[in-house]
Amino acid sequence: MASSYLLQSPNFSNNLKLSSRPNTLKATPRFLSIKAAAAASSNTPANTASKGNNIRDEARRQYLTNPPQNQNFSAKYVPFNTDPVTNTESYSLDEIVYRSQSGGLLDVQHDISALKAFPGSYWRALFDSRVGKTTWPYGSGVWSKKEWVLPEISSDDIVSAFEGNSNLFWAERFGKQFLEMNDLWVKHCGISHTGSFKDLGMTVLVSQVNRLRKMNKPVFGVGCASTGDTSAALSAYCASAGIPSIVFLPADKISIAQLVQPIANGAFVLSIDTDFDGCMQLIREVTSELPIYLANSLNSLRLEGQKTAAIEILQQFDWEVPDWVIVPGGNLGNIYAFYKGFNMCKELGLVDKIPRLVCAQAANANPLYLYYKSGWDEFKAVKANSTFASAIQIGDPVSIDRAVYALKQSNGIVEEATEEELMDATAQADSTGMFICPHTGVALTALMKLRKSGVIGPTDRTVVVSTAHGLKFTQSKIDYHSKNIKEMACRFANPPVSVKADFGSVMDVLKKYLSKTPK
Numbered sequence: 001m002a003s004s005y006l007l008q009s010p011n012f013s014n015n016l017k018l019s020s021r022p023n024t025l026k027a028t029p030r031f032l033s034i035k036a037a038a039a040a041s042s043n044t045p046a047n048t049a050s051k052g053n054n055i056r057d058e059a060r061r062q063y064l065t066n067p068p069q070n071q072n073f074s075a076k077y078v079p080f081n082t083d084p085v086t087n088t089e090s091y092s093l094d095e096i097v098y099r100s101q102s103g104g105l106l107d108v109q110h111d112i113s114a115l116k117a118f119p120g121s122y123w124r125a126l127f128d129s130r131v132g133k134t135t136w137p138y139g140s141g142v143w144s145k146k147e148w149v150l151p152e153i154s155s156d157d158i159v160s161a162f163e164g165n166s167n168l169f170w171a172e173r174f175g176k177q178f179l180e181m182n183d184l185w186v187k188h189c190g191i192s193h194t195g196s197f198k199d200l201g202m203t204v205l206v207s208q209v210n211r212l213r214k215m216n217k218p219v220f221g222v223g224c225a226s227t228g229d230t231s232a233a234l235s236a237y238c239a240s241a242g243i244p245s246i247v248f249l250p251a252d253k254i255s256i257a258q259l260v261q262p263i264a265n266g267a268f269v270l271s272i273d274t275d276f277d278g279c280m281q282l283i284r285e286v287t288s289e290l291p292i293y294l295a296n297s298l299n300s301l302r303l304e305g306q307k308t309a310a311i312e313i314l315q316q317f318d319w320e321v322p323d324w325v326i327v328p329g330g331n332l333g334n335i336y337a338f339y340k341g342f343n344m345c346k347e348l349g350l351v352d353k354i355p356r357l358v359c360a361q362a363a364n365a366n367p368l369y370l371y372y373k374s375g376w377d378e379f380k381a382v383k384a385n386s387t388f389a390s391a392i393q394i395g396d397p398v399s400i401d402r403a404v405y406a407l408k409q410s411n412g413i414v415e416e417a418t419e420e421e422l423m424d425a426t427a428q429a430d431s432t433g434m435f436i437c438p439h440t441g442v443a444l445t446a447l448m449k450l451r452k453s454g455v456i457g458p459t460d461r462t463v464v465v466s467t468a469h470g471l472k473f474t475q476s477k478i479d480y481h482s483k484n485i486k487e488m489a490c491r492f493a494n495p496p497v498s499v500k501a502d503f504g505s506v507m508d509v510l511k512k513y514l515s516k517t518p519k
C-alpha cells in the first residue's frame with residue numbers, strides 16, 4: 001500500500017467544547033479544574049517566562065524547594081498473574097528484564113497500599129487539576145498520572161511531548177444514522193504526537209531508558225519490531241532525547257506515511273523480508289544479545305503509559321463509567337492496558353465498577369477471536385494474512401495471556417471484521433465527519449455486529465477506541481473511494497466527478513447532484 005501523503009500536525013485538543021452538549025446524555029464529559037492539595041501548579045508559562053526559565057528548570061526548583069509530602073509510592077516488576085504468596089519473584093524497574101524466570105510475561109505492580117492511603121476523591125481531584133496545563137511533566141495526559149505510572153522517576157529524566165489528553169469525540173451522527181445510538185463516543189488516541197496511541201506507552205519506556213542511561217546501565221539504544229506505529233513513536237521519542245533507535249519493519253507491509261516517520265526521525269531502519277511476527281522473533285533474539293533495550297509491549301513498562309487512556313476516558317466522563325469500551329487488537333498489549341487502567345481506578349476508589357471490554361480483530365489476523373470462539377480451549381498462533389488494517393496484521397501476539405485475563409475479568413467479548421466490513425465501516429464513519437484508520441473500522445464493525453445482535457443496547461454508553469490517525473492510511477481510502485479493490489463493492493465510495501471546464505457541463509453535473517441529494 002503506497003501513499004505520498006504525510007501525517008498532519010500534532011493535535012493535543014481536549015473536549016472542552018463538548019461540555020455544551022444536550023443533557024439527554026447520561027453525563028456531560030468535561031475536564032474539571034479543581035485545585036488539588038498536592039498539585040504543584042504555580043509555574044504557568046507566563047510566570048516561568050518572566051523568571052527567565054524553562055518549564056523543566058522550574059519543575060526542578062519546585063521539587064527542591066517544596067518536595068511532595070507523604071508520597072512513598074513505588075512500583076516493581078512481578079510475574080504476570082501469579083500468586084504473590086507462593087511466588088515472590090520481583091525486579092526493580094531499573095533492571096533490564098522482560099520475562100519472568102519461567103519465561104512468562106511480567107507486569108508492573110504498584111504499591112497499592114501506599115496509593116490507598118489517599119481516597120479516590122483525592123486522586124480524582126489531583127488528576128483533574130493537572131489537565132490542560134503546561135506544568136512539567138503533568139501537562140502530559142500520561143504524566144498527569146505520574147504516581148500511578150512511574151512514581152520514582154525524576155521529572156528531570158522524563159521524555160514527553162505532552163501526549164494524551166486526546167479528544168473523546170461524541171459520534172452523534174454516526175451513532176444516530178447507522179446504529180440508533182445516542183451515547184456513542186470515539187476516543188481519538190491517534191490524534192497525537194506521532195499519530196497513534198503508541199505515544200502513551202513510548203513516553204514511559206523512553207523516559208525509563210533515559211534514566212537507565214544516566215545510571216550507566218548498558219543501554220546503547222532502543223529497538224522494536226513494528227507494523228508502523230510503535231516504530232514511529234519510538235523513533236520520535238528517542239530522537240527527542242538523543243537516544244539511538246533501531247527499528248525492524250516487515251518489508252512492504254506498512255504504509256508510506258508510517259515508514260517515513262522513523263526515517264525522518266533518524267532511526268536505524270531495517271526493512272526485513274518477513275512479516276511482523278518474524279520481525280518480533282528477530283528483535284527478541286537481538287535484544288538478548290546486544291545492549292539494545294526492547295521497546296515492544298512485551299516490555300510491561302509500555303502498558304503503564306497506555307493504561308492512562310482508560311483513566312482519561314473516566315475523567316472525561318466526569319468519573320462515570322461507560323458500559324462498553326471497544327479496542328482493536330493485534331499484539332494485544334493495549335486491551336490489557338485498558339483493563340489495568342480501569343481496574344486501578346476501581347481498586348483505588350475513583351469509580352465503583354469497570355466497563356465491559358470488547359477486543360476487535362481483523363478476520364485475516366484473528367488468533368484471539370478463534371481462541372475465544374473455542375471457549376478459550378486451546379490457543380493457536382496463525383499465519384496473519386494481508387489486511388487493510390495492516391498495523392494489526394499479527395498472528396502470534398506476545399500479550400495473548402494478558403488479553404485473555406483482561407477479557408475474562410471484564411466479562412469481555414471478542415469480535416472480528418472482514419476486509420469489506422472494516423472498509424465499509426471506515427467509510428461510513430468518515431462520511432459523518434471522522435477520518436479514521438482501518439483499525440478503528442475493525443472496532444466499529446464489532447460495534448455494529450454487537451448492536452445488531454442486541455448485545456449492545458441503543459442507550460448503552462459505548463466508547464470505541466480509535467488507535468491511529470486516518471492520515472497514515474490514505475492509500476486504503478483512495479483505493480476504496482476509487483472502487484479499486486478486488487472483490488469489494490465499496491458501497492460507500494464517493495469518487496470525484498471529472499467535468500469539462502465549461503459552465504454548461506458544470507451546471508449539468510450540479511443540477512443532477514442537487515436533484516438526487518436529500519436536503
Ligand SMILES: Cc1ncc(COP(=O)(O)O)c(C=O)c1O
Nearest residue numbers: 329330331332333334391467468
Ligand atoms: C493502529 C493500531 N491499532 C491497534 C493496534 C493493536 O494494539 P495491540 O498490539 O496493543 O493489540 C496497533 C498495534 O498493534 C496499532 O498500531
Ligand SMILES: N[C@@H](CCOP(=O)(O)O)C(=O)O
Nearest residue numbers: 226227228229230296297331
Ligand atoms: N501495531 C504495532 C505492533 C507492535 O505492537 P507493540 O505494542 O507490541 O509494540 C506497531 O505499530 O508496531
